[in-house]
Amino acid sequence: MGAAPLVLFAVFVAGILLDSGQQSEVVLLPDADGSVGKVEVVTEKGVALLEEAGQMTVVSGASAPSAPVIVSREDIEQKYAQVLAVEPEAPARFLLYFEQGSTNLTSASEGLLTQIVNEVAERNANSLGIYGHSDRTGSDEYNLRLSLQRAEAVRDLLQERGVDVKAIDLDSHGEGNPLIPTADGVAEPRNRRVEVIVR
């Protein structure tokens, strides 16, 4: 038996080993609002930056990510049809505002309660988030307490209107999750809010 078949066999085995390696594909899609984010794919051997809708990079085994290429929308929709079909609907968000220093809703926000009740029924929501937020004036303690009381008031109003969702995540985020970022001590009425998220 000559050396040639052995060499061929070795090449064949090496081919299988290389081929059996992991492969990952990453494809950047536009956000729901049409804007496009950025994705960086990093391996030990290199980096690929995706910043255009439909760009894809492939990592095979421990290789560097391939140079990004554009994949057509049809190809994406075909290849990923099943996972795209089960994407949860984006949560619906409602912002409720209050009279200053109190747990009474402004009359405009009171009208929103019915909309929230309808949204819960329409999407058969199984989880609600009710989060009190404050601006950055007043002490942290006062803000946390008031925004918690406001969140509780909203929960009670929704339950009085027949909302029956078991998983209610109720919390006061205080100043930590502002709608409009400001410096400390700045009064920003748009940040004094209760956010209701219907999931």
Place this chain on the structure above:
Amino acid sequence: MRYVFGLLLVLFFAATLSAAQSIGTVKTLTGSAFVERQGEVVELEVGAPLQVADRVVTRADGSLGLILQDDTTVSLGPDSELLLRAFVFEPKQNRFSMILKMLKGTFLYVSGVIGKLAPDSIELETPDSTIAVRGTRVLIKVSN
């Protein structure tokens, strides 16, 4: 001494309880899927709660979409495995962390509030790469 033991017991249960907190729920499901939690298999249905360290697995006929507390959504196609390695969403303390490991299959990841407030605290991992995201929608496919 007995009191110390009692106190330790209470602390132990408190720690277990906080570890078992729900970090999200299953929102959509077709076919069948389960979660592997502390060595046990729990079948999933719509509305089922999810916890840190859960390994979410879809069967050959299954696909599902889940939503985490910060409104991040992750969808899994058939024959897929996702490990929820870490999740911290505490805007009050300005503490955020999310580590998701895509072990195999197809995934659609859509950023939530952590992606907006602290994108650097998000890590998406595949067996051979890490993916850093800046507020976006990404498809990922991992094949063996």
